[in-house]
Amino acid sequence: MARVAVVLVVLSLIAAACSKPKKQAKTSSGPTTTNLNQLVTPTSLAPATTAVTTPGGKPKATAKGGTTGATAATSPAAPVGDQAQALRVGLKVFPVTTQRRQPYYLGVGDKTIKLVFSTDKAVCGVNALTALQAAGGALPSGDRFTRPFPTTSDQVEADSREAISFVVKYFNEHGFDTAKYLPHIRPLMGNDPANQIFGRHFEFQMIDGGSFQCPDKTTAAAKEAAETDKAFSVFTNLLDADVGYNMASALSAEPSSARPLMFGTEWLPDSIYNRFAPFVWTPWATGSTVVSQWATYVCTKLRGQNASRSPDATLKLQKRVFGLVHPNLKEVNDLAAEFKTDLTRACGGTNPVVKEISYSPDIKAAQTDATNAVVQLKAAGVTSVLRLTDLLFPLFYDIAAQAQGYNPEWIDSSFGLMDVSAIQRIYPKLETAGDFGVSNLGIPGWASPAASRTPPETRSTSTTRTTWFRRRTASPATRRATPA
Known part of the structure; x- marks a missing residue:
């Protein structure tokens, strides 16, 4: 609305x-x-x-x-x-x-x-x-x-x-x-x-x-x-x-x-x-704007650091290894290609994504595809998954990951409304415990409740407003925004 x-x-x-x-x-x-x-x-x-x-x-x-x-x-x-x-x-x-x-x-x-x-x-x-x-x-x-x-x-x-x-x-x-x-x-x-x-x-x-x-x-x-x-x-x-x-x-x-x-x-x-x-x-930022800023965030704030946001005690001690998932749709495939180009440029000539998965948008195949995708992400040693997804399919990924004991960092952006707390609350709590990322919305209500709780590697110094967010379960009346 x-x-x-x-x-x-x-x-x-x-x-x-x-x-x-x-x-x-x-x-x-x-x-x-x-x-x-x-x-x-x-x-x-x-x-x-x-x-x-x-x-x-x-x-x-x-x-x-x-x-x-x-x-x-x-x-x-x-x-x-x-x-x-x-x-x-x-x-x-x-x-x-x-x-x-x-x-x-x-x-x-x-x-x-x-x-x-x-x-x-x-x-x-x-x-x-x-x-x-x-x-x-x-x-x-x-x-x-x-x-x-x-x-x-x-x-x-x-x-x-x-x-x-x-x-x-x-x-x-x-x-x-x-x-x-x-x-x-x-x-x-x-x-x-x-x-x-x-x-x-x-x-x-x-x-x-x-x-x-x-x-x-x-x-x-x-x-x-x-x-x-x-x-x-x-x-x-x-x-x-x-x-x-x-x-x-x-x-x-x-x-x-x-x-x-x-x-x-x-x-x-x-x-x-x-x-x-x-x-x-479009009423908001274009996809090109979203992935360009996202790539800068990944390369300047996350790459080379430990996967500290993972709820898995073992994974959080490992250096981040990135995966990328997105639907197999022409317009999203084009945007994913832009994102990888932006990552390569922002990361000094190297694309940090070691595993990319393009899944079918067919809802009937979602559960099977998600199970296979999680197997591939685990096999590739991915600790941190970049989600260029719609709001529905992450549910299947979360459920499949939880069933396989896989608890990586899920890193989101404004793409797919994945930076909205109401959407994050749809997913299993264990899997979303480590959700974070950047937002172009600038809407208060789901940012970190205190600046001191913001991990140093996720604080943005970009001149463009970029907000670090995590899954929040408090009521709207108790949530407040804090600059990242």
Whole structure:
């Protein structure tokens, strides 16, 4: 749900550039016209004013002589983060579009912006949720912070629809808040509380785009979203990164003049984003960014040290020997190749991985493949396994490793959501006792509870924020982040 929220913030800004203007403002020196939006900006807002929305939702003119716009129907929101820095950045953001002009871009109407969300409603192929439960995954129970994890596909679909509707509703009601730090953009958004996204509001519908197990279904859904639904943007489930790639690939077959934007891909190599640009977006770091930073971390902080995070008393006294596991999918194989190149460069010309295993994405073969993979990792003397995996298959690896008395270090990154504590809690406690790695998320709640407990070899000195994390079992109320 949080990731959908981030994407909608981006969408609210992109929508400003979809009215096909007669001319564009110069972004180097700021707006070139006094009336920044002849159609959206209400007449009550003086042309020379810069409107800024207060946390309570009231647009206020900051220039002298300006008038106060209408009160937005939003609830007060407490400021979060460095407000001054946010404003400093916002002052450097200028509009590209300053006027409305038809024809609007696909999915954009006079008052609406149409979004399509793709889910695996009918569950094509093997039900991943059922497989997770059958393998012994520890699905979270409800507490005062969360409801119980859904156990059926109907519950998953209902939860997805509810989450999407709440997020869309929130941004429709808080569009002015998103522009609070964008004084050059805020006047373009008008003062209509029912249409806070540049005089428009989001509408959404859901389609069944399947999962990575049925690419033909995803292709059909892409065609439907573009040609029938005429969506401004298509979203896919961020828990299934492969369906995101398949959707992006299918949408790329549509004419560029009638192609929806696409959000939902994660961790793809930069080469793929370059190929699909400017239509395909990710809300987080690209796969190339993740593995580049990960490689630097491995080579500067872990290589040459003992496997101190292993719960095995024997392994933790041995020098680290690295293995790499990842699914046998083209986009992930490409990223794994990038990772090995990055490792070779960061490690002074030598790739430290002694054993690489590319496993089948077929869930039906997961248990057998995991058992064989663990045998190979043990035989190669691997003490530390680099996991470039999705969130489901590590469960099978953990179970197979535990059955064979193999307790290595499992080293993760943001790839596959493996840096999220809720995901780590699915796996067996013994195997995840030594989980650690780096994160690009920057989300508090699962970092080391005290800096003094952070092993020296895992503290990052990178100028890019890199967080050391371990499996945490405390409630969200008691967890706190500590800089790595």
